[in-house]
Amino acid sequence: MTGVWLLAAIAAGGWVFGLPRRWLLAVLALAWVGIVLSHLAGIGLFGGSARGWLVAGGLAALILAYRAGLSWLRARALPVDQAASPPPAVSDAELDRYARHLVLREIGGPGQMRLRDARVLVVGAGGLGSPVCLYLAAAGVGRITVADDDTVSLSNLQRQVIFRSDQQGQGKAQAATAAMRALNPHVQATPLPRRIAADDVELVAEHDLVLDGTDSFAAREAINRACVAAGVPLIAGAIAQWEGQVTIYDPARGGPCLACLFPTAPAPGLAPPCAEAGVIGPLPGVVGSLMAMEAVKHLTGAGQGLRGRMLIFDGLYGESRMIGTARRPDCPVCGSGLEGGASAP
Ligand SMILES: [Zn+2]
Numbered sequence: 001m002t003g004v005w006l007l008a009a010i011a012a013g014g015w016v017f018g019l020p021r022r023w024l025l026a027v028l029a030l031a032w033v034g035i036v037l038s039h040l041a042g043i044g045l046f047g048g049s050a051r052g053w054l055v056a057g058g059l060a061a062l063i064l065a066y067r068a069g070l071s072w073l074r075a076r077a078l079p080v081d082q083a084a085s086p087p088p089a090v091s092d093a094e095l096d097r098y099a100r101h102l103v104l105r106e107i108g109g110p111g112q113m114r115l116r117d118a119r120v121l122v123v124g125a126g127g128l129g130s131p132v133c134l135y136l137a138a139a140g141v142g143r144i145t146v147a148d149d150d151t152v153s154l155s156n157l158q159r160q161v162i163f164r165s166d167q168q169g170q171g172k173a174q175a176a177t178a179a180m181r182a183l184n185p186h187v188q189a190t191p192l193p194r195r196i197a198a199d200d201v202e203l204v205a206e207h208d209l210v211l212d213g214t215d216s217f218a219a220r221e222a223i224n225r226a227c228v229a230a231g232v233p234l235i236a237g238a239i240a241q242w243e244g245q246v247t248i249y250d251p252a253r254g255g256p257c258l259a260c261l262f263p264t265a266p267a268p269g270l271a272p273p274c275a276e277a278g279v280i281g282p283l284p285g286v287v288g289s290l291m292a293m294e295a296v297k298h299l300t301g302a303g304q305g306l307r308g309r310m311l312i313f314d315g316l317y318g319e320s321r322m323i324g325t326a327r328r329p330d331c332p333v334c335g336s337g338l339e340g341g342a343s344a345p
Pocket residue numbers: 251256257258259260261328331332333334335
């Protein structure tokens with residue numbers, strides 16, 4: 001079997017002299033071809049038989065083909081793995097900041113990315129707006145616009161916890177967005193120091209979700225009209241004295257709008273604003289936090305939202321209850337107009 005010794009000597013020489021693997025294989029293949037040809041020519045200089053050498057060569061070729069196939073598969077699998085990993089734009093600081101979200105089954109990495117990509121409009125940076133703005137910024141909602149034309153006053157500070165005593169007289173939209181940026185520099189918080197009107201459809205359409213924490217029926221009615229026209233869901237919270245409510249208006253996806261439930265303004269004196277009726281300080285904290293919770297759920301797709309339901313919280317007795325809400329086909333704002341149009345009930 002001098003042929004075997006010849007091939008072994010070639011392999012050892014290639015290893016000693018650091019011959020590249022590809023060249024070594026080529027030299028071995030050449031030697032094998034020489035041995036097989038010598039057998040076929042009837043010379044048989046290197047021992048064995050033509051059949052034996054052919055079988056050995058076939059086995060070696062099989063092993064080499066298997067190894068080449070494996071490395072080809074690995075090369076193909078690698079880019080797919082890289083594509084599935086989060087984009088490099090997510091910093092270690094963000095992974096650390098949102099760690100408690102990332103371990104939640106309902107949020108995780110995909111949910112956190114949805115929050116980062118979301119654009120939310122918060123109308124009213126008051127009692128409800130304070131926890132809404134703080135929790136949405138803390139949760140990593142990527143772009144948040146805060147609309148409010150009011151300024152911070154001393155009587156706000158009993159419940160509007162996003163502001164400090166030394167900010168009296170400052171614009172609420174600017175002061176709130178400054179607090180949000182200080183809390184989380186990864187979010188883009190934009191102040192809009194004005195009210196939202198019914199014809200702000202374009203502005204509303206630039207957002208995925210609107211949260212309304214204003215305290216007058218006229219303001220709520222205008223925001224509802226803009227949201228219905230833009231087809232953007234509206235999470236609305238309302239508070240008075242010890243009681244609050246929260247729901248989502250989303251007629252574009254089958255839910256009611258504000259006007260389905262409250263088609264006309266309340267009679268004068270029936271729903272006085274907080275300035276007249278009073279409000280217990282932690283109440284906007286509870287209801288505003290519920291609004292932020294519903295916003296995070298809506299944006300990430302977690303759990304069941306409040307479409308078709310209204311949560312009512314009674315702080316004085318520590319009770320909460322849920323009532324069903326339904327869209328009205330003859331709603332003056334979101335109705336089709338086929339069943340009476342703008343007629344009130
Ligand atoms: Zn409606």
